[in-house]
Amino acid sequence: MLENGRKEASKPGGKDRQYGAGYKLIGKNYPTNDLLAKVTGKAKYAEDFRAEGMLFCRLVLSPVPHARIKSVHLDDALAIPGVKAILTADDIPAPADSLNDNGTVIKASKWGERALTNEPVYMGDPILAVAAVDELTCAEAIEKIRIDFEHLPFVIDPLESLRPGGPNAREDGNVWVRPEPPNPPIPQLTEVKWTEQDFAEYDQGRLPMGHAPDEWSLGDIDAGFKNAALILDETFITPDVSHQCLEPRTAMAYWQNGKLFLHSGTQSTFQTKPAIAKWMNMDVDKIVFISEYTGGGFGSKITGGLTMIIPALLSKKLNAPVMMRISREEEHCIGRARPSLAGRMKIGFAKDGRITAIDMFTVCNSGAYDAQGDGASAARIVSLLYQPPAMRQRAISVMTNTPPRSAQSAPGGMQGIAIIEPILSKAARKLGVDQVALRRVNCPEGKAEFGAAVKGKRGHTTSCFLKEALDRGAAQFNWQEKAARQPKRIGTKARGVGVSLSCYVGGTVGFDGLLVITPQGRVQFQSGIGNLGTESVIDVHRAGAEALGVPWEVCDVVWGDTSKHLPYTCASGGSQTTHAMSRASFAVANECKQKLKEIAAKSLGGKPEDYEVANQRVFRKGGGAGLSFAQAAQRAIQLGGIYDGHDVTPDVNKQTKASVANLAGQGLVVSAKDKYPHDGQTFSYVASFAEVEVDVETGKYHILDFLAYADVGTVMHPAALGGQILGRTTLGIAHAIGQKWVYDPHYGVPVAKRFYQNRPPTILDVPVDMQWEALDIPDPETPVGARGVGEPPVGGGCAAILNALSDAVGDEIFRRAPVNSDTILTSLEARRPMQHPLMAHI
């Protein structure tokens, strides 16, 4: 790895640069408030809590992919000393209907997942839960349980389900469709079968394209293809990849004075409480949810895991605390995964590489339970990232008897980019156009449009500076030099370079900020964000502290416990948080300044506008009388009403109002809703560059170099940003270099269900000096200028590696990801792609 004169331990580009010009806190590194507890082992995750008389519970998972339970025999198990209770699907409350933000009632889906089931629809679907004094006794009891199953048809591969007469994952259908308005847009399960004719090209490895319920188009596709200098039509498959959070979805619950106390990991402390209320069908005010530290989420714990209600129900039944530890194999079953997409794309190119038209078709393996929209999302991202003047997209989402899927970092975006990028690389080679130049000519810019037109108008971005990131990244990566280097092959080693564009959504608006200035003069930010280690739970409040002009040392952040009164907060999914909650924090800080001025005017005379706030004081402009923050907080308590939380501004969310009421009297209590203008939808972007070296005698390859150059708006916290850019890049790389599911299609059972069979990249799979950099150009549509970062790098991580591989060994080697050594070796020897792209799970 060190030959070729590369210096070891050359520091990443982002490392030495200064960010946040003109700011005191924004753009600066600092040790986050949660770090000391983590590094000393004192940070408590769900499994680290103990309660007096705590019982344990274990799940009984379905051993078969699809069945109806005819009867369960529990008597022998219950007779074992120490066994306390066995929970069945009949003990699970019917999920409550929910209200959306517009007040519309959303009916609980009849196909929705329940914590336990009488009709398991995948191997690993939880059926029973046994509570006992310890896990050994649980295991003894599980041995004694007999279950009689009525076996039902099952299907693992979505294409098999779409064949004429193919099996359905459930008796009432196999494909998700979204009803036309005015029906609520809740996906319904229906049956779709394609014709034998649709499958005519299957054996040639070309994705069949039958009826697809989700379709839109844009521009004149026929003209686009007619005017093309080159047309490519390719099939490419992306893998199913488990989230594999290192902390499984373990949960511990107990009840006290009629209230449920629940410990588990989550991506949103605030949003999980109403989710628990819905699953438990109980009053939200009777729930305390504690989640100070979460061991990874990546989309699989947006409101925690549904199974967390199992210990809650057992605890209620037994009047004792219950710990439900989830094992790694159980986590494979219930821990969620990214759905694979089988994609086919026909793309027309002009001579200079400009895309003239895209015709895109995707089949999404939605797994058991909820519909996944990764295909439609993939199309939206493709339409933004490569700006085709004409495009048609068709997508179908198929249910299979495999574990439930959910959003995983850049859902759809990752797959869309992985499907299109290898085609762009091939086109560039055929047209004789430089790879970076081909991306550049198709790259979005400014208020770029995307997706289908709705009521004649397409959506557009808040801003996009990706071209600049691409140019700067190409320079930093020495792209020209690396791409031109000859010979590409020395001995058995072939080198290749790849570039990819990448993007994903990067922010929402309209959430609330909440802070307290205490009578001691401390500034206490209430944070409803989940603590996943991205540090947004802390970082976003640096925007508020900056606006208030206070040093970070006087600030506290309260997080991770709903009994500590948190404001209405976004879920940390869709890379919303940095954008959404820095706005909310900024809003509440500015509202706080206004309140401080009002308090000063009431106390010292004059009008609020006669005062200014600085140096932890509010004082008359130009000097003169004033109050310290501590004095102002004491005064706020005397004034009461809107100042100390006994009254609340009407425009914040009702949960924020409840939190304000609970904080009343503790100081100057301020809440505010983010109402800043916002033109367009927020996305963030990355230009990714990779260099690989392939041993053509063994097929083994490794990554020599990687650079991710990001356009994510203002840099809030460089160290955390770098961790996100490279961490999520590597999550994407995993899809290229090895992660996938393997199934035994005959029995419908997973073969790869542990780390050693389905391993995420280790520290040896990536270069020791991966590089990241960020433009640090503020987004003009948000006051702090910061956008989200979690998901945008993922697709580029995968696609830059795929492109570098095809640069090294040619276009006709692989038709699906991941690309393993045997893929390369067998295809090189046979001089044609040896892995049939559509043979999923093999």
Next chain:
Amino acid sequence: MSEIPELKTTDSTPKTVTRRRFILGVIASGGVVAAANYKFISSAVHGQMSSAGERLITINVNGMQRRVDVMKQETLAWTLRYKLGLTGTKLGCDRAECGACTVLIDDVPHYSCSTLTHTVRGRKVTTVEGLASADGKLHPVQQAVVDEQGFQCAFCMSGFLMSAVGFLKANPNPTRTELAHGISGNLCRCQDYNKILDAMMRGAEYMRRA
């Protein structure tokens, strides 16, 4: 405190665990649900009576002699977490795949999920809780993590710290590549490897200076 010389079981009728098998043939109708992969571990949490089959042993953890009832098949990770209250050691896979449970045994990193507790009698066990000095001063590698904002969710962190400390004791001046190899038995699912390596390299430097 010296170790109890005679190792007796606290219960004369140890619980026997039936052999568990999982056979694909279970798919035949009416199959028994097999409890494959359940932990055969008892716990004695918070004052509960010692479970059957346990015996009292003494182990040295973080410089202290700790007396604890353990079962023959009990893993060190379980003893640390559920009997000694040392929850800084994490269980990520419970089968030597992820390294989250790494502790030092006589200064050598071991997966505590795959180490039986009775095998560490008379040996020196160090967990993440034992890294900082008694006055709260962080170990140089811990300080380096704070200075570099190393790690994201940190569920893997204590395992990485113990691996790095063990490796650096034997290899105080590694290159970045050597250190990466030294800690490659630990998985970080946040994939924050670059920042982890930054922190660990800085930790190596701090250790050399200390």
